[in-house]
Amino acid sequence: MADTFSSLVDKIRSRYVDLSPQQRRAAAFVLKRPEEVAIVSMRTLAANAGVQPVTFVRLARTLGYTAWEDFKEPFIERMRSAPAFYSDRAKKLPATAPAELHLSHIKTLEATQALNDASTFSAAAEALESAQNVFVAGFRACFGPAHAFAYVYQLFRRDVVLLSGLGGGLEAELRAVDEGDVVCIIGFRPYSRESVTVAEHAARRGATLIAIADSPLAPFAREAKIVLTFSTEGPSLFPSLVSASAIAEHLLDTLAARGGDAALERLKSAEAQLQALGVFVPAYDPTDD
Amino acid sequence: MADTFSSLVDKIRSRYVDLSPQQRRAAAFVLKRPEEVAIVSMRTLAANAGVQPVTFVRLARTLGYTAWEDFKEPFIERMRSAPAFYSDRAKKLPATAPAELHLSHIKTLEATQALNDASTFSAAAEALESAQNVFVAGFRACFGPAHAFAYVYQLFRRDVVLLSGLGGGLEAELRAVDEGDVVCIIGFRPYSRESVTVAEHAARRGATLIAIADSPLAPFAREAKIVLTFSTEGPSLFPSLVSASAIAEHLLDTLAARGGDAALERLKSAEAQLQALGVFVPAYDPTDD
DNA sequence: CTGCCGATGAAACATCTGTTGCGAAAACTG
DNA sequence: CAGTTTTCGCAACAGATGTTTCATCGGCAG
Numbered sequence: 001m002a003d004t005f006s007s008l009v010d011k012i013r014s015r016y017v018d019l020s021p022q023q024r025r026a027a028a029f030v031l032k033r034p035e036e037v038a039i040v041s042m043r044t045l046a047a048n049a050g051v052q053p054v055t056f057v058r059l060a061r062t063l064g065y066t067a068w069e070d071f072k073e074p075f076i077e078r079m080r081s082a083p084a085f086y087s088d089r090a091k092k093l094p095a096t097a098p099a100e101l102h103l104s105h106i107k108t109l110e111a112t113q114a115l116n117d118a119s120t121f122s123a124a125a126e127a128l129e130s131a132q133n134v135f136v137a138g139f140r141a142c143f144g145p146a147h148a149f150a151y152v153y154q155l156f157r158r159d160v161v162l163l164s165g166l167g168g169g170l171e172a173e174l175r176a177v178d179e180g181d182v183v184c185i186i187g188f189r190p191y192s193r194e195s196v197t198v199a200e201h202a203a204r205r206g207a208t209l210i211a212i213a214d215s216p217l218a219p220f221a222r223e224a225k226i227v228l229t230f231s232t233e234g235p236s237l238f239p240s241l242v243s244a245s246a247i248a249e250h251l252l253d254t255l256a257a258r259g260g261d262a263a264l265e266r267l268k269s270a271e272a273q274l275q276a277l278g279v280f281v282p283a284y285d286p287t288d289d
Numbered sequence: 290m291a292d293t294f295s296s297l298v299d300k301i302r303s304r305y306v307d308l309s310p311q312q313r314r315a316a317a318f319v320l321k322r323p324e325e326v327a328i329v330s331m332r333t334l335a336a337n338a339g340v341q342p343v344t345f346v347r348l349a350r351t352l353g354y355t356a357w358e359d360f361k362e363p364f365i366e367r368m369r370s371a372p373a374f375y376s377d378r379a380k381k382l383p384a385t386a387p388a389e390l391h392l393s394h395i396k397t398l399e400a401t402q403a404l405n406d407a408s409t410f411s412a413a414a415e416a417l418e419s420a421q422n423v424f425v426a427g428f429r430a431c432f433g434p435a436h437a438f439a440y441v442y443q444l445f446r447r448d449v450v451l452l453s454g455l456g457g458g459l460e461a462e463l464r465a466v467d468e469g470d471v472v473c474i475i476g477f478r479p480y481s482r483e484s485v486t487v488a489e490h491a492a493r494r495g496a497t498l499i500a501i502a503d504s505p506l507a508p509f510a511r512e513a514k515i516v517l518t519f520s521t522e523g524p525s526l527f528p529s530l531v532s533a534s535a536i537a538e539h540l541l542d543t544l545a546a547r548g549g550d551a552a553l554e555r556l557k558s559a560e561a562q563l564q565a566l567g568v569f570v571p572a573y574d575p576t577d578d
Numbered sequence: 579c580t581g582c583c584g585a586t587g588a589a590a591c592a593t594c595t596g597t598t599g600c601g602a603a604a605a606c607t608g
Numbered sequence: 609c610a611g612t613t614t615t616c617g618c619a620a621c622a623g624a625t626g627t628t629t630c631a632t633c634g635g636c637a638g
Contacts, residue, residue, distance in 0.1 A: 144437030
């Protein structure tokens with residue numbers, strides 16, 4: 001009984017010619033504005049389509065649904081997991097063990113994608129650009145993503161500092177934070193004490209706080225000017241860091257793109273420098289460029 | 290009057306602390322499941338959140354909205370523009386949409402998924418289980434994922450060591466590697482010299498090598514017994530770590546699953562210990578379990 | 579303890595929901 | 609053309625919706 005959106009569309013398309021004029025009107029409208037179906041009531045939908053409310057009930061019936069709600073369901077399901085298209089594709093993968101986790105990673109990414117909009121990313125980038133200095137923090141499980149973010153950011157910006165708390169020196173590191181700086185904290189539940197310490201210190205000093213968290217209600221996000229939210233959900237025992245990494249990378253990309261040629265130049269020279277220092281080893285894959 | 294979704298989230302976040310317990314519950318739920326707000330009725334929303342229907346009206350009022358509908362609007366607007374299904378989204382977003390990068394992350398994940406099969410993961414898990422000691426390494430951009438992997442693994446296995454090269458002491462750390470041990474290295478192009486150093490040393494000592502690399506031909510994977518491959522491709526300037534994280538997490542999940550109750554027990558006690566040490570700060574989201 | 583005040587829950591409210599029944603109109607059939 | 613069938617619109621229905629009202633609870637100051 002539970003139809004998918006695309007199969008419903010097919011059904012409409014194939015039986016369209018047999019429909020009565022009014023039902024055609026309704027069906028055509030439904031295809032043109034699928035979001036409306038999920039969101040508004042049948043009556044307003046009818047008003048927008050220039051059709052009587054009953055017509056939608058009749059349309060649903062002629063297509064084999066017992067009630068309008070059954071007809072409506074696929075439209076809702078399509079919206080719930082935002083870009084339904086990719087979800088549908090993922091469901092078609094074989095149901096072996098690794099595929100399941102893989103699928104869940106995709107779902108997590110999609111959930112994360114739905115939680116943030118472009119303007120939040122650009123606001124974060126703007127704040128970082130106008131910062132005197134940038135501090136990055138993440139503790140315990142989140143140290144990894146924080147390090148990755150700071151490492152790449154350092155490639156095209158000089159004054160990026162990773163707050164590590166190495167050797168218990170977190171407080172000493174924090175003394176460098178001042179007004180005009182931006183502090184960027186990554187964390188998720190359970191929230192480590194250090195992240196709150198950093199956040200509070202940053203707020204006290206008047207620095208701008210950017211939080212990358214699993215919830216806008218994360219304790220260290222309380223005083224944040226900008227919050228980027230990610231999901232850690234999944235069938236795994238452990239919370240997933242995949243989405244946090246995705247967000248960090250997206251932010252980096254935004255920063256590099258906005259930085260323009262200057263950022264690119266610095267990036268290149270940084271890489272050349274590393275190369276010259278003999279940090280890297282040549283790959284021996286002949287298909288390389 | 291017309292609020293955007295992110296500004297609404299900010300409003301909730303900033304005023305969350307002043308809310309009454311019940312309203313917090315409602316607010317937290319709304320943040321955790323934003324799609325629901327757009328789709329279901331207030332009454333069922335209340336049922337799912339474990340709150341009275343009135344509470345949502347009250348919440349909307351406290352946040353400055355005259356009616357529930359005004360509060361609900363941003364949630365609907367957010368969904369309306371979300372689905373990348375028909376042509377209607379092209380006109381809305383600027384060229385550098387977050388959806389594009391999001392899409393590429395999914396593609397990368399799918400590519401990675403295709404590169405490894407379940408048996409490779411179980412082989413890796415098997416090797417790790419029968420190891421005397423486990424060493425984890427990753428340098429430069431890959432230090433993050435390596436740290437994340439080691440951190441979680443340490444939660445249910447005692448003898449996991451992260452090779453950090455801190456203070457230039459990499460060689461000293463390597464002296465601990467011996468026959469019967471497993472060394473797990475994460476890395477991608479350009480390959481850092483340290484990763485090769487570690488790999489060669491491990492091979493010389495007779496330790497088993499597991500490589501997590503962007504190519505089976507990675508220099509540090511030459512002597513590896515098992516290679517897990519991931520993709521770093523994407524439209525971004527920077528290679529993506531998302532898939533590397535996904536692989537690491539999948540491996541951890543496999544390990545925990547195979548470890549059975551014993552692993553679970555250790556995991557629990559590790560978490561309890563951390564809790565007792567006051568490492569974490571309580572979350573103030575009442576909808577948590 | 580009393581009196582107060584905000585927070586909370588239960589029930590009643592008007593309104594809007596999807597759906598039905600029925601009559602008028604239109605379209606087809608012989 | 610009449611007779612039949614289908615389509616359509618209107619008004620009414622039961623149930624669900626968001627909201628209001630009011631009684632109760634629980635903490636706290638005097």
